[in-house]
Amino acid sequence: MNAFLNPSIVVLGKRLEGRQQSGLLRKLPVPHTLLDFCSNDYLGFSSSESLQQQFSIAKQTYGNAPLGATGSRLLTGNSIFAEDLEQHIANVQGQQAALLFNSGYTANLGLFSCLPQKGDTIITDELIHCSVIDGCRLSFGKRLKFKHNDLSSLEEKLKMSSGICFVAIESVYSMDGDLAPLLEINTLCQKYGALLIVDEAHAFGVFGKGLVHLTGLTEQVFAVLITFGKALGAHGAIILGSRLLRNYLINFARSFIYSTAMSFSQLLYIQMAYQFLQNQEELTITLQYKIRLFHSCLSQVKEVENHRSAVHAVIIPGNSSAYKASRLLSEQGFAVHPILSPTVPIGKERLRICLHSYNTDEDIKRLCHFLINAL
Ligand SMILES: Cc1ncc(COP(=O)(O)O)c(C=O)c1O
The missing domain is CATH 3.90.1150.10 (Aspartate Aminotransferase, domain 1)
Structure with missing residues (x-):
């Protein structure tokens, strides 16, 4: 039978109608030329002529680089370039090691689905990004939420935790733009032996190397996520932390293992934009x-x-x-x-x-x- 004639299609259509009726139907917007007060391109990198020129010149240097990565990093998609880029960013950010992901979404999906195992606990701020929530949904750990930026609520949940306990926050929250009380949250995590994970998607570039770096917490925070699609005007993401964390993700993060790696062009652009930001x-x-x-x-x-x-x-x-x-x-x-x-x-x-x-x-x-x- 033609799939479009399958009766289940009516049910899908009704779900969409429901969205339309409640005024929540999502549509792809038509590209516009209005004044930009909505994009995440905080520093204008995505249209920087100077960066574009530098990128074109650098690309010529690598004239015969392959167009596609040809496979997952674990198969044919790895390169010395990718490994050097990871180590370079880790060094500049004051971290031991780093692992690139195709996007911030897949980085969080991979990280949170594989860290908390059965018997472990993941505590998240109630306003945490959907990519973290989706990662937690794929994990067998227990998820607890604490009230937004509320230290006593966090402490209450820390007392209820079992197994290895992870705490996930954003240093800058994506919908409100407010900052997490990083130092205080870190102190609480230390008190209860919990491992702190900080998503710096909206802090990196806006606050230099990010708020974890700025507050001197690089050695105390367990994992940091930086995304390249916001202030860097590019695409992709990187998780920073210990060498053990990097090895763990290479072995268990399914969104890393089962996905084609970024192309050379993407890596080169990230390298250039990251360097550009330093200047x-x-x-x-x-x-x-x-x-x-x-x-x-x-x-x-x-x-x-x-x-x-x-x-x-x-x-x-x-x-x-x-x-x-x-x-x-x-x-x-x-x-x-x-x-x-x-x-x-x-x-x-x-x-x-x-x-x-x-x-x-x-x-x-x-x-x-x-x-x-x-x-
Ligand atoms: C806090 C936060 N984390 C992760 C992501 C996902 O990053 P990406 O757009 O690179 O998939 C976003 C993007 O909206 C975000 O706001």
């Missing part, structure tokens, strides 16, 4: 200035948290209100995404505003003016 301190300083400007324009009148990350949430309760606000903004030339429930709790629907080193002062002020006066 672009002024871009990070500019970004921090833009964040302060946005905050000073908006904070007297709107509920926005005063933090130094590039992500800011302007709460507009209700899915339809948040959606409408984003549409009004796009009519004014601003690209700002609404974040709806159930991605965020009901009543916490919001506009997620991302600031970039390349947003002009004028545009930031105009955006704030519109947020204050029209919403």
Whole structure:
């Protein structure tokens, strides 16, 4: 029978209709030319002419490199280049070892599915990224959640843990942009012998080498995730930690084992962009200035948290209100995404505003003016 005539298709269609009726149907957006207040390209690397030029020149040097990796790293996809890149990033980040993954999503999937085994415990912040949650779902460990950034809630869960205990947090939370109390969480983990894992997807590049490095915790944190798809404007990710962790992941992380490795071009671009970042301190300083400007324009009148990350949430309760606000903004030339429930709790629907080193002062002020006066 033609698959499209199978009666089960009707059920799938009904599920989609349900989404449509609740206003949550996802669609791929049409590419636009609006002012970017929504991408994760915090430092503008994805369109940096200088980086593009450097990349083209470097590519010529490796003229006959293969186009594809041809297999998993464990089969034909490994290269000295990949291993050197891992060790170089590990050294610069002050870590023993590192392992590349095809994306942050697959890195978290691999890490959290293979670390906690039956009898072990994984404690996550309640706002942890979906990739961590999905990884935990594939693991046989027990998962406990603690209240967002709440130390006493974390301690309560630490007391309930059994077996090896892992604690997973983000140093900068992707939907609110607020920072985790890293030092305090680390102290609690040390007290209870738990292994701390920090996702630095939105901190790396915005805060130099990330907040684990900045707070001097590199030797105490068990694993750190850096993604290349955000401030580095590339794609892929790396997990940093001990040599033992790297060997463990090579042996047990299924998203690493059973997937074709990144191509040489991707690795080369990551190498160039990582190097580029080391020489672009002024871009990070500019970004921090833009964040302060946005905050000073908006904070007297709107509920926005005063933090130094590039992500800011302007709460507009209700899915339809948040959606409408984003549409009004796009009519004014601003690209700002609404974040709806159930991605965020009901009543916490919001506009997620991302600031970039390349947003002009004028545009930031105009955006704030519109947020204050029209919403
Ligand atoms: C906190 C966090 N971790 C992991 C990821 C996944 O990273 P990637 O986009 O490289 O798959 C994201 C991306 O949205 C994220 O925000």
